[in-house]
Amino acid sequence: MEIIYKNIDLSQDLDDLIKLTKEAANLSRFVKEEDLTSYSLLFVLNDILDATYILGAYHDSSLVGLITANAFNIEKIFKNNKNIEELVKNLDKKFSDYNFLNNNHIYRETVLDLLKETKIKFESEISLFVVDSSYRKEGIGKYLLNEALNYLKNNNIKNVFLSSDSECNYKYYLKYDFQILKEKMIHYENEDSIKIFIEGKEIS
Numbered sequence: 001m002e003i004i005y006k007n008i009d010l011s012q013d014l015d016d017l018i019k020l021t022k023e024a025a026n027l028s029r030f031v032k033e034e035d036l037t038s039y040s041l042l043f044v045l046n047d048i049l050d051a052t053y054i055l056g057a058y059h060d061s062s063l064v065g066l067i068t069a070n071a072f073n074i075e076k077i078f079k080n081n082k083n084i085e086e087l088v089k090n091l092d093k094k095f096s097d098y099n100f101l102n103n104n105h106i107y108r109e110t111v112l113d114l115l116k117e118t119k120i121k122f123e124s125e126i127s128l129f130v131v132d133s134s135y136r137k138e139g140i141g142k143y144l145l146n147e148a149l150n151y152l153k154n155n156n157i158k159n160v161f162l163s164s165d166s167e168c169n170y171k172y173y174l175k176y177d178f179q180i181l182k183e184k185m186i187h188y189e190n191e192d193s194i195k196i197f198i199e200g201k202e203i204s
Helices: 010-025 033-050 082-097 099-118 140-154 170-176
Strands: 004-006 053-059 062-071 124-131 157-165 179-187 192-204
Touching: 004 140, 004 157, 010 033, 010 062, 010 124, 033 082, 033 124, 053 140, 053 192, 062 099, 062 140, 099 140, 099 179, 124 140, 157 170, 170 179, 170 192
Parallel strands: 124 157
Antiparallel strands: 004 053, 053 062, 062 124, 157 192, 179 192
């Protein structure tokens, strides 16, 4: 199987980005089925706007893996991209008063609180990392993560964190010397529960 690694092309990859985001973020926990596609688009575009590093994995011209990183002292790739910003603005308006997003806010606020509890000044974040379930066990995730970590190292970034949870393979990152720094069980408004983890790594 030939996998090509390259920068993403938003004009061609949006459908694949939405599909991967649905799989990575498990947004069906928060979002009604009829809104899942448009909210997944909002989710991934917000992530892309924050990114200073993006790498895609392609098979037969389809995007099958993706990693994004944000080094906080480096200019963002899509800074001042008016097309993306306008699309995000319109999607934000659509979802501004949707009560079902309260659970998503609970998740993100918990991540921010746990970060404060670490008392570590992180310089970067792995913000989105996903490989299509049909392409796992092919070394794609390993390649994407190593390339992102090399990017951070080459830019003199000293540490990195990511957030994960009990509904994903949070132990995967331990193989790459990440450590679980903080964790907390949260309860959603629908009474579902999930444990959130902050994982960090020194880069040398």
